[in-house]
Amino acid sequence: xxxxPSELVLPSIRMMYRERWNxxxxxxxxxxxxxxxxxxxxQRLATSHVDYTRCLKTFKRPALCIVGDFSEFGVxxxxxxxxxxxxxxxxxxxxxxxxxNLCQPEKFNAILQRFLEKQQDTQQIS
Numbered sequence: 001x002x003x004x005p006s007e008l009v010l011p012s013i014r015m016m017y018r019e020r021w022n023x024x025x026x027x028x029x030x031x032x033x034x035x036x037x038x039x040x041x042x043q044r045l046a047t048s049h050v051d052y053t054r055c056l057k058t059f060k061r062p063a064l065c066i067v068g069d070f071s072e073f074g075v076x077x078x079x080x081x082x083x084x085x086x087x088x089x090x091x092x093x094x095x096x097x098x099x100x101n102l103c104q105p106e107k108f109n110a111i112l113q114r115f116l117e118k119q120q121d122t123q124q125i126s
Contacts, residue, residue, distance in 0.1 A: 003041075006032040016097070024102035056084040062122075063088040064115045068096025068103055089115065 009032055017025035063085050067078040069092050082088040091111050096103035 003037045006035065020095075021097065021103040023105065024097070024099055027099070027102055053084060056081070057086060059085055059087070061087065062119055064091065064112065065089065066091050066093060066100055066108065066111060068093050068098060068100040070095070070097040074098055
């Protein structure tokens with residue numbers, strides 16, 4: 001898929017995103033047109049061998065895990081991640097896919113803002 005010409009991939013991306021999430025579509029499109037396949041493949045290969053799950057339970061900081069509801073696979077992956085992080089909060093954004101911050105920017109920003117304000121309040125109390 002990394003070496004597939006962008007022109008072959010763009011029609012399916014357009015069908016999935018353009019009408020519903022134009023901002024996300026434009027960014028994904030730009031990324032596809034500007035992609036460097038060899039570097040993408042090498043990055044994916046390198047990161048696919050990293051087992052981060054062993055260190056998740058030791059993570060001491062609050063974590064905000066946000067996912068769009070349009071991908072059952074994405075939601076299940078995020079739920080698994082949250083179950084392994086001791087101080088994690090899961091938020092599933094309705095009517096969003098990956099990247100949820102570009103599919104529903106106002107909702108995403110409001111969720112993030114509340115999370116950050118809560119963290120700031122907690123730090124001021126301690």
